[in-house]
Amino acid sequence: KQWYQRRVAITAGGKKYKKVIRRLKTDSELCDCVRDLDTNGLRKYLELTAFQIRYPGITSGNSTVTDTYLGGTLDYHISYGLEARPWNIGKQLADFDFSGTDEELIEGVIKNLVDSAKFNLWSKETREKEADWGAREHWEDCVQDLKELLTDELIYDTAVFMRCQLNIAHEM
Numbered sequence: 023k024q025w026y027q028r029r030v031a032i033t034a035g036g037k038k039y040k041k042v043i044r045r046l047k048t049d050s051e052l053c054d055c056v057r058d059l060d061t062n063g064l065r066k067y068l069e070l071t072a073f074q075i076r077y078p079g080i081t082s083g084n085s086t087v088t089d090t091y092l093g094g095t096l097d098y099h100i101s102y103g104l105e106a107r108p109w110n111i112g113k114q115l116a117d118f119d120f121s122g123t124d125e126e127l128i129e130g131v132i133k134n135l136v137d138s139a140k141f142n143l144w145s146k147e148t149r150e151k152e153a154d155w156g157a158r159e160h161w162e163d164c165v166q167d168l169k170e171l172l173t174d175e176l177i178y179d180t181a182v183f184m185r186c187q188l189n190i191a192h193e194m
Contacts, residue, residue: 057187
């Protein structure tokens with residue numbers, strides 16, 4: 023069943039990409055915009071995402087979590103899943119300077135980049151339930167989260183990005 027679902031998603035992505043190839047020249051203004059990672063915000067988005075992976079919950083606004091990154095200790099199991107990017111921090115993200123070490127950035131990220139994403143500290147009961155899960159149940163849960171994120175818009179945007187970024191020398 024999972025293989026079939028993945029194949030459906032891959033097939034849908036391939037169809038969108040073929041449409042994009044027919045409609046979009048790599049020397050277009052749209053591709054110029056896609057390639058300008060600093061102006062379109064993608065570089066900062068990726069920097070923030072990397073920071074969130076290194077420090078789960080850092081943008082949650084949950085002081086139980088964020089205080090641990092400021093020098094406290096955390097006695098919880100932390101888990102984060104796939105979520106759509108919250109859009110409430112666009113201006114703050116655009117203005118944020120990611121140059122510096124993680125140590126130098128942590129306080130600023132906690133203070134300035136609180137997003138609307140949910141972040142859960144799992145209770146002891148939830149951790150025990152998760153421990154009973156096998157790899158299959160965990161994988162199925164992750165696949166379901168990913169399927170919910172793969173909207174038509176995201177697949178199309180990914181196809182445009184791939185077309186513009188991966189085919190520069192081919193047409194120009």
